[in-house]
Amino acid sequence: MEDRGSGPELILVFSGKRKSGKDFITDLIQNRLGSEVCCILRLSGPLKQQYAQEHNLDLDQLLGPGPYKELYRADMIRWGENRRNQDSGFFCRLATSGDQKPVWVVSDARRLSDLQWFRSEFPRQTRCVRVQCSEETRVQRGWSFTPGVDDAESECGLDSGVEFDWIITNEADAPSLDEQLQPILKAAQEAASLVRADP
Numbered sequence: 001m002e003d004r005g006s007g008p009e010l011i012l013v014f015s016g017k018r019k020s021g022k023d024f025i026t027d028l029i030q031n032r033l034g035s036e037v038c039c040i041l042r043l044s045g046p047l048k049q050q051y052a053q054e055h056n057l058d059l060d061q062l063l064g065p066g067p068y069k070e071l072y073r074a075d076m077i078r079w080g081e082n083r084r085n086q087d088s089g090f091f092c093r094l095a096t097s098g099d100q101k102p103v104w105v106v107s108d109a110r111r112l113s114d115l116q117w118f119r120s121e122f123p124r125q126t127r128c129v130r131v132q133c134s135e136e137t138r139v140q141r142g143w144s145f146t147p148g149v150d151d152a153e154s155e156c157g158l159d160s161g162v163e164f165d166w167i168i169t170n171e172a173d174a175p176s177l178d179e180q181l182q183p184i185l186k187a188a189q190e191a192a193s194l195v196r197a198d199p
Ligand SMILES: Nc1ncnc2c1ncn2[C@@H]1O[C@H](COP(=O)(O)OP(=O)(O)O)[C@@H](O)[C@H]1O
Pocket: 016, 017, 018, 019, 020, 021, 022, 023, 024, 025, 141, 170, 171, 177
């Protein structure tokens, strides 16, 4: 039998456009599974930490949902891309170092290199999930098109060429999130029970 060690048993790697609802849905998943079973990992976490340090900015505000991060987003994208060009797994490695939960939910994959990193480091555990909704819905949630952001790889890198394991449509007139998330929650619960059965 494969040695499961203490690493994750399932990694759900989420992507989707700004305001598609990635944070909303990944929070919902964590609430359903419980924080003993599931952690949320953000690739943007270590990026913002390093960027804030180098530019003497307020990290809490950069991490928060308010307008502050938007002031720096285009420059953070450029700064992060320089880092990734030197080492494409740089932020993935930092974001995943040291978490012991059986289910990892990565809330913000943006580039093919992000998916490739998880698929190559954790081939058995990685599943890719896309969150989608209409532009109209994103506008209602506060989105407006920003050149240099919405037409950059950061937002468009996973628009094509990816086979997603699950696609969630986060719209008022789509099937309920409870219904759409059922297979994902089932897979996560199975993963967690494997860990419990194999101490
Ligand atoms: N299904 C939903 N029901 C109610 N509000 C939602 C839903 N999905 C997203 N939102 C809200 O829309 C906004 C953008 O969602 P968020 O999860 O932050 O998007 P993203 O992380 O993809 O940028 C947030 O204020 C969030 O609470």
